[in-house]
Amino acid sequence: MITVIQSEQRVGDIVAQYTQASNVFKELGIDFCCGGKQTLSDAVRKRRLDEEEVLFQLNKVCTESRPAWPLDWKQDARKLTKLTEHIILQHHDFLRTELPVLRDFVNKVARVHGEVHPELKELQVLYHQLSAELLEHLNKEEQQLFPAIRKAEEEGSASALLAALQILDTLEAEHDEAGDLLSRMRETTKGYMLPEEACMTYTITFRKLEELESDMFTHVHLENNLLFPALAELR
Template sequence: MSSFTAEHTPAEIVKVFPKASDLFKERRIDFCCGGDRPLGTVFTEKNLDEAIVLSELNTAFDSWSKEDHEIIDWDQVPLSELVDHIVYNHHAYLNEELPALGQFVTKIFRVHGAKHPHLKELYRLYNDFKVDMEEHMIKEEGEVFPLIKEFEKNPSEKLAHHIHEANGGLEDEHESQGDILKRMRVITNDFEPPADACNSYRITYARLAELESDTFQHVHLENNVLFKRIK
């Protein structure tokens, strides 16, 4: 791909140029749940300057393309390997990080909530996200992913239909989880701690930003690659 245009979707771009996700996050451009709409539509909705964003995107892509990268074409990776990658990387990360980060979110709410009232909303949002994601991963690993692995061995229209039925609510859940992350970014001023923030406060915000980044990549792989390959 020589250059990106307003006709490309964020999801298509991130498949080819993973680092584009950083630029999209800065501009609050959704590349996972709502990532299948042309950039031109997004620019209009968000009142973004098309020429500036495309220039920045293509300049970054040009520089990145000249470096030595291992590019994985997830559309060609066997379904079982893609599922395992999601489970052993993204699910494993969440299973370890969600309880640990929850302790930090609780701590800064308890210590600083009176002075910084947005921490109460952050506490509630985080715990909603944690419960939703834990239930979501259990459903994927217990129901949907085994069906996808079976489909890889014995593909059939009936099994594909069964997977899409089982997957019915997953994409809606992804959108809901994405909305929570977006709201957390807004109320934390893009995860920028206040000038007087203590170390725990700063660690919490840094880990929330990392959680957002990993989750958006995770959801992108599921919505825009894995689920779309079941036909």
Template sequence: MVTFNSNHTAADIVKQFPKASDLFKKNRIDFCCGGDKPLGEVFETKSLSGEEILHELNESYGQWLENGNVEINWDAISDAELIDYILEKHHHYLNEELPALGQFVTKIYRVHGQQHPHLKELHEVYHQLKTDLESHLIEEEKFLFPLIKNYQEKPDLELLESIKKLNQDMEQEHIAAGDFLQKIHQLTNGFEPPEGACNSYRITYARLAELESNTFQHIHLENNILFKKFVS
């Protein structure tokens, strides 16, 4: 079994051990857009106890393997298979969830906004994120993903350069989405509803937490696995 240490990056660890993302999220360690930094550097920057986190990480990894889980060798999966996985697990989720969750965010702002002023900004930030993500999904589905599948079938230098340019654009949009999610995390106090919150309030916060988790995994798969295949 591999023993993770401070020289490993969060991105590489999540690639091998997906459940590590839970520990990284708990400690606000970026494993998607900024996941290429050695953990030792991250621990120092964030004043985290690296020894404790690494102990918990390696212990949970061992238990995960003992429970019969198997690592996915992402490098052995074709680009087309990875794209189909992203579409099924992440694009489909966002296309269904973004408008539905938007209704909940609007509802709690309308009902509770006067008592809880932060809901106004939450409403604004969420709908900015929603608009950006919906446009982002279309760009990937209509342009980037078909180009990658075409390149897999028939490699071409001009096609490769187009893919690299689109990848860079998508990575910038991922950074923007991450910033919005960070703001939402702050506005909701880590998705912790206020005391006495109604059921709709609690459901909204729980779904926002799931949105953050799903989107971080989505960005990780694209930035650290799919796009990396086209870095020369």
């Protein structure tokens, strides 16, 4: 088998090049979005996994898959603008549609099943915090960061580039906070484990929360490991 993944590579860099690696990381519980800067070796050690087995799985999957984002994407003069447009269409629009719908589901299961399953009330609090912070975060990116990126690329504006760079630390910190809330939601629900008596609404709620988590992993990965580093290279 061809070896394309090494232990010293950063987790985020692996997923940036090989999309299928994200499936392996999700299954193993390895954070590749907010934790994308850690090396594979460090990530495996934290999860107490067998490094050789993880490398085998990754190399098997990655030699059979195509890159997640075109390897020559940086050759495009509007590369960052196009990436922000992709992020809005694929992830921001998804969140703006899904968050209000999920809010109603989470509220309902907490109201109906919260007495028997008190963890649902804790989930409700965590979800409301996550939803509020994410919507504020999306506005910050679309009203401040993304327009500055577009102006820097299209007009060569140094002031726009500086404005974009100045808020990167804040945005990354907000990504970390969202990642922490998602982790606490998963922990609270024991990995979204459904009780035997779970009704259809209960089941749909947990499945939709898992979809939200999966989308957020990809979303944050694109920003933390592709967009932000590429933006920093323009300085």
